Amino acid sequence: LARRDEGYEWVPPHDYRVSEVRLLRDAALVGRTETDESRSSDNLLIRGDALNALVSLSELPAFGAEYVGRVRLAYIDPPFNTGQAFENYDDNLEHSVWLTMIRDRLVQIRRLLSEDGSVWLHLDDTQMHRARCVLDEVFGSSNFVANVIWQKTHTRENRTDISIGHDNLIVYAADKPLWKKARNLLPPSEAQRSRYSNPDDDPRGDWASLPVHAKAEKGRRKEQFFTITLPSGRKVEPPPGRCWLFVRERYEEVVVDGRIWFGEDGDSMPRLKKFWSEVQQGLVPTSIWPHDEVGTTGTAKAEILSLFPDLTPFSTPKPEALIERIIHIGSNPGDIVLDCFLGSGTTAAVAHKMGRRWVGVEWREDTVRDFAMPRLKKVVDGEDSGGVTDLTGWTGGGGFRVVDVAPSMFEESDGVVYLSDWAVNGALAEATAAQLGFAYAPDHPFVGRKGRSRLAVLDGHLSGAVADLLAAALGPRETLVICGTSVDPEVKERIQAAAPGSAIRKIPASILTQYRLNYRERRQRELARIEAPEEVPA
Known part of the structure; x- marks a missing residue:
C-alpha cells in the first residue's frame, strides 16, 4: 500500500x-x-x-x-x-x-x-x-x-x-x-525506401532487386539446376553451392512478366524485381x-x-x-x-x-x-x-479533466474503524454506493440502482417506520438494499416481508465484512486459474 x-x-x-x-x-x-x-x-x-x-x-x-x-x-x-x-x-x-x-x-x-x-x-x-x-x-x-x-x-x-x-x-x-x-x-525508414528505384521505367513503379539463386540445401529439386541464357547471349549457371529459386518453367514465366533484371547491358547475373507497391507497407x-x-x-x-x-x-x-x-x-x-x-x-x-x-x-x-x-x-x-x-x-485542441482520488470514507483509531467526518449525508450515500457496486443516481428516497435493486443510505438510525416508507416507494418486482449507521434489530424481518429479497446493512461494519468476503472469493478464483493448465497456442 x-x-x-x-x-x-x-x-x-x-x-x-x-x-x-x-x-x-x-x-x-x-x-x-x-x-x-x-x-x-x-x-x-x-x-x-x-x-x-x-x-x-x-x-x-x-x-x-x-x-x-x-x-x-x-x-x-x-x-x-x-x-x-x-x-x-x-x-x-x-x-x-x-x-x-x-x-x-x-x-x-x-x-x-x-x-x-x-x-x-x-x-x-x-x-x-x-x-x-x-x-x-x-x-x-x-x-x-x-x-x-x-x-x-x-x-x-x-x-x-x-x-x-x-x-x-x-x-x-x-x-x-x-x-x-x-x-x-x-x-519504413527513408534509407529503406531509398533502395527502391525504377531504372527501366517499369510501369509498376519503383523496385529493388534480389538474387535469383539460393543455397543448394538438401531437398532442393534437380530441376532448379539449369543453364540460363542472358539477353546478351552469354550463358550462366548458379554460383557454386547454389541453385536457382525456380524450376525452368516458372523462371520463364517470371521473365515474361518482366520481373527479372539482367542489368542495363543485359549481361549481368539475373536478379528478381521486388516492387515497392507489393512490399508489406511496414516493418x-x-x-x-x-x-x-x-x-x-x-x-x-x-x-x-x-x-x-x-x-x-x-x-x-x-x-x-x-x-x-x-x-x-x-x-x-x-x-x-x-x-x-x-x-x-x-x-x-x-x-x-x-x-x-x-x-x-x-x-x-x-x-x-x-x-x-x-x-x-x-x-x-x-x-x-x-x-x-x-x-x-x-x-x-481537445482537452482533459483533472480528477482527484477522494479520501477514504473510513478512519481508524486504536484498531477501530469508523466513518470519516466527511462521509455524511450525500457524501456517505455516494461512497456507500461505490462500495456496493450501485450506480449513484439520486432519486428520492433512493440514491442508487443496480438492475432491479434500489439503494437507500441513512446517515442515522434505520427504524421500522422508515423501512416501511422505503419499501412502499419501490416499483413492481424491485428489491431494496438499505444501509444505515444505526439499525433497529426488527427491521430485517420487516423489510423482507414487505419486499422479498431485500437486505439491511449496517455501516461501516457490513462493508468491512464484505471486503473480507470479496477477497476470499477473488483469491479462490485466482488459485483456480493458476492451478488450471495453461493453453499454449499450437
Whole structure:
C-alpha cells in the first residue's frame, strides 16, 4: 500500500485501504471536455495512488462501463526499486514489497485491457527477471511478446564495472494471437525506401532487386539446376553451392512478366524485381531500439527543459519518440492509452498528439502541479512545439479533466474503524454506493440502482417506520438494499416481508465484512486459474 511519504507498507488484502472503492472527484477542466454526466469519456489526469485509481476505474459503474475491457495499451514506468521508497527494507523484503506493489496494479490493469490490448512494463535490470514471473502469473506465459531493449544513452560511464546503456520494455498481450493481428507495423525508414528505384521505367513503379539463386540445401529439386541464357547471349549457371529459386518453367514465366533484371547491358547475373507497391507497407518491430531512432534520456531532458526552462527535469525522463513508437505499435487513433505512473506527463502528451484517448495517474501532487498539468495544457493550447509535434502534425485542441482520488470514507483509531467526518449525508450515500457496486443516481428516497435493486443510505438510525416508507416507494418486482449507521434489530424481518429479497446493512461494519468476503472469493478464483493448465497456442 502506498504511503504519502512515498514508501510502501504491508496490509492484509481485505484491509479497507486496499479494498475500498474510492470516489473520483472533479478538480479542474482544461480545454474542450464532455458534460459532467459523460465525464468518464474525457481524457483523465487522475491525482492519487495508482491502485486506488485503477480500482475506481473498474468498480465505479460510470467508469467501469467506459474502461473495463476497453483500454488498448498500458505503459507503466514504475519506480525501479532503487530509491528511497524501499530503502528501509532488507533485500528479501524489499523485493517482496516491490513485486507485490507491481502485481496488485497489474491485476487491475489486466481487467481494463481489451482482448487485443497489451501492457508495456518499463524497467532496468534490477527487477526485470522477477517481474517476468509476476507478469507470467497475471497474463500467462504464452502471452509474453518480447523484451525490447531501449538504448537510453550512447555515452560510456567509465566509473563503473560495466557501463549500462539500456532499459527494458517487457511486453505482454492480453491475448497474443489477437494482439499480433491488431498490432501496427513500423513505417519504413527513408534509407529503406531509398533502395527502391525504377531504372527501366517499369510501369509498376519503383523496385529493388534480389538474387535469383539460393543455397543448394538438401531437398532442393534437380530441376532448379539449369543453364540460363542472358539477353546478351552469354550463358550462366548458379554460383557454386547454389541453385536457382525456380524450376525452368516458372523462371520463364517470371521473365515474361518482366520481373527479372539482367542489368542495363543485359549481361549481368539475373536478379528478381521486388516492387515497392507489393512490399508489406511496414516493418515488423525489432527488439532493439537504438538511440538514433527513439532518443535518449538526454533527449527527454531537453524536451522537458524546452517546456519548463526554470525547473530541474526528472533524472530519467522518457523521450517522446520512444513513447510514440510504443503507442503506434499498440494502438490506433481513438483507442484508450493508460499510464498509472505518469510522472511528467510524457505518455499523456504523446497520446494526445496522436489522437488517442488517455488516462494518466500520478500521486505526487507537486509533479502534477509543476510538470504534468501545465505540460498537457500546453499540448491542448498548441504551445508545445517539441517532441513528436511535427511528426504528428499537432497544432492543438481537445482537452482533459483533472480528477482527484477522494479520501477514504473510513478512519481508524486504536484498531477501530469508523466513518470519516466527511462521509455524511450525500457524501456517505455516494461512497456507500461505490462500495456496493450501485450506480449513484439520486432519486428520492433512493440514491442508487443496480438492475432491479434500489439503494437507500441513512446517515442515522434505520427504524421500522422508515423501512416501511422505503419499501412502499419501490416499483413492481424491485428489491431494496438499505444501509444505515444505526439499525433497529426488527427491521430485517420487516423489510423482507414487505419486499422479498431485500437486505439491511449496517455501516461501516457490513462493508468491512464484505471486503473480507470479496477477497476470499477473488483469491479462490485466482488459485483456480493458476492451478488450471495453461493453453499454449499450437
